[in-house]
Amino acid sequence: xxxxxRQKLHASTAMRVQGVVNGQEPCYVxxxxxxxxxxxxxxxxxxxxxxSGACRACALFVLEDTFHNTGGAQPSDNDHDTIPDFxxxxxxxxxxxxxxxxxQRMESNGMANSHVGPIHLPARVRRVEEETDHHxxxxxxxxxxxxxxxxxxxxxxxxRDWYYEASSEWTxxxxxxxxxxxxxxxxxxxxxxxxxLEVTNRGYASWPTVCFQRxxxxxxxxxxVYALHKFVQTSAPCSQRxxxxxxxxxxxxxxxxxxxxxxxxxxxxxxxxxxxxxxxARQRSTLLMSGLLFAGLLxxxxxxxxxxxxxxVYLLRVYCLSQKSIVRVRVGNSxxxxxxxxxxxxxxxGPFVYWGQMQQLLSRLFPFSRGLCHAYWxxxxxxxYSFTDRVLIYVAPxxxxxxxxxxxxxxxxxxxxxxxxxxxxxxPPKATFGLTVLFQLVCLIKLFLQPSWETFIGAVTLCGYAxxxxxxxxxxxxxxxxxxxFSLVALKDRRYLGAFRPLAVAGHVSLFPLLFTAxxxxxxxxxxxxxxxxxxxxxxxxxxVSSRPRVFLxxxxxxxxxxxxxxxxxxxxxxxxxxxxQRYEFLPLMFTSSYSAVGVVGSWIGFLVVYFTS
Numbered sequence: 001x002x003x004x005x006r007q008k009l010h011a012s013t014a015m016r017v018q019g020v021v022n023g024q025e026p027c028y029v030x031x032x033x034x035x036x037x038x039x040x041x042x043x044x045x046x047x048x049x050x051x052s053g054a055c056r057a058c059a060l061f062v063l064e065d066t067f068h069n070t071g072g073a074q075p076s077d078n079d080h081d082t083i084p085d086f087x088x089x090x091x092x093x094x095x096x097x098x099x100x101x102x103x104q105r106m107e108s109n110g111m112a113n114s115h116v117g118p119i120h121l122p123a124r125v126r127r128v129e130e131e132t133d134h135h136x137x138x139x140x141x142x143x144x145x146x147x148x149x150x151x152x153x154x155x156x157x158x159x160r161d162w163y164y165e166a167s168s169e170w171t172x173x174x175x176x177x178x179x180x181x182x183x184x185x186x187x188x189x190x191x192x193x194x195x196x197l198e199v200t201n202r203g204y205a206s207w208p209t210v211c212f213q214r215x216x217x218x219x220x221x222x223x224x225v226y227a228l229h230k231f232v233q234t235s236a237p238c239s240q241r242x243x244x245x246x247x248x249x250x251x252x253x254x255x256x257x258x259x260x261x262x263x264x265x266x267x268x269x270x271x272x273x274x275x276x277x278x279x280x281a282r283q284r285s286t287l288l289m290s291g292l293l294f295a296g297l298l299x300x301x302x303x304x305x306x307x308x309x310x311x312x313v314y315l316l317r318v319y320c321l322s323q324k325s326i327v328r329v330r331v332g333n334s335x336x337x338x339x340x341x342x343x344x345x346x347x348x349x350g351p352f353v354y355w356g357q358m359q360q361l362l363s364r365l366f367p368f369s370r371g372l373c374h375a376y377w378x379x380x381x382x383x384x385y386s387f388t389d390r391v392l393i394y395v396a397p398x399x400x401x402x403x404x405x406x407x408x409x410x411x412x413x414x415x416x417x418x419x420x421x422x423x424x425x426x427x428p429p430k431a432t433f434g435l436t437v438l439f440q441l442v443c444l445i446k447l448f449l450q451p452s453w454e455t456f457i458g459a460v461t462l463c464g465y466a467x468x469x470x471x472x473x474x475x476x477x478x479x480x481x482x483x484x485x486f487s488l489v490a491l492k493d494r495r496y497l498g499a500f501r502p503l504a505v506a507g508h509v510s511l512f513p514l515l516f517t518a519x520x521x522x523x524x525x526x527x528x529x530x531x532x533x534x535x536x537x538x539x540x541x542x543x544x545v546s547s548r549p550r551v552f553l554x555x556x557x558x559x560x561x562x563x564x565x566x567x568x569x570x571x572x573x574x575x576x577x578x579x580x581x582q583r584y585e586f587l588p589l590m591f592t593s594s595y596s597a598v599g600v601v602g603s604w605i606g607f608l609v610v611y612f613t614s
Contacts, residue, residue, distance in 0.1 A: 291341065435466075
């Protein structure tokens, strides 16, 4: 696998996919990109063969794993006779490539959907099939099918079976309160299109179904509108103009547009509840409601556990302990808060505790079997770590460093199993947990000593930073955990704005890989650039001058970082394909993740300085 001291990575190769499609000769599916970037080469498959749907997906992954299972050697004409282990079905049964050929023949005979029943494609193949179909219909995505399946599960099955149902790879992995929310939506869905509520109806996306699910996202975002209204309403009269600008930036956020309205999720609802809870924490008279609302949010989506330490310290210091002496406990307040939280968690999790299903439920909520990095690197410390490892693969032989050849192909997989590094040491989950807790504790000390609302918002933001930068298997969507609360204080003064600017650019650019089709490029690029120009210019004019000196290097970093964003977007989205064609298709994703990671880390350092010197 080595030649002239350098790793021969993913050499050009082709695998012959046997079968006659529409009377033509057997097709060749080219493959010239690293393992882990499968979804990005669907265009290559479309332009290079007449295969479609499951056939392209199977061909892609058969080629991918056949190439790596042979140690990088050129596949022989006999390699098509057996199917790799990962293409075996959930019961461990093997199969022949002829199963793929059967699909090709069915499609050629106009039976494109016939493979759904008897042929059980594995999770990763179905994922690419879904993303491939996305090229032909921008109305649905992977997460669209996830939530349709959850509607079906919560409507068709008894509650005690919700977290055991596994006929689809899109199993229910949100807390029970969100499952109850899906069940409530399903009561209306049955009058729109009952077929969407059948568990076995995988990939179902009729227009009534699409319209219904999209409408529920829009309707539930009214919670976000109300929360932002309360944020502006409770702001001081002298800062209402600033609050209006911050509220509009959140409401019109490209992140919510990309994730909720195109990719498909309910983040508008969830972040509306979060902002509402943060606003209630502004006044001591509504502190109890703030804590209870956040407890409900945790039962809707457990990702907000990352912010829980800031809530715990703030409520403890302001609501449960005396303001005159921290050794005096307000017993009545403590009992009310504990009882309210216990009631909420009891209502959500109580039935599953009674049925003895908590271990199963928790295994769904916290699947630690996944790798360190997501398939699309989230822009955090581990993206920089992975990028460094990638670079070291090429220079390691010259430096005399050992290279783990078996780990080369797993660097960006992140879907199932552990992520291994070729040169740098592997990172265990305990290390990521320790780093997250360490950097959260740093900001919580100041919150305990100076428990103001602004300090609380800063601590919530920094808890979001720590979990995003150092967490295990972080998704790029989680950047909203940082952007949303930071937006509430970004206009406090120009020092805050200086730290916010690179985060706004990096966070939103890092979401671009979620929308990878040509039809979606104008939406994500034009709207995001327009939002950045509009709100960053408005923020720059509105932000008051700080009473403390600004950090020169951080200001220069912010301006330079923003200046680089436009050419990077142009290169990754347009110029790369014009220059290299179908070669090096992994580079745009790697550049985007690494560039965004530098921005998020720089913003985090800048905000740490602002937080501790304010």
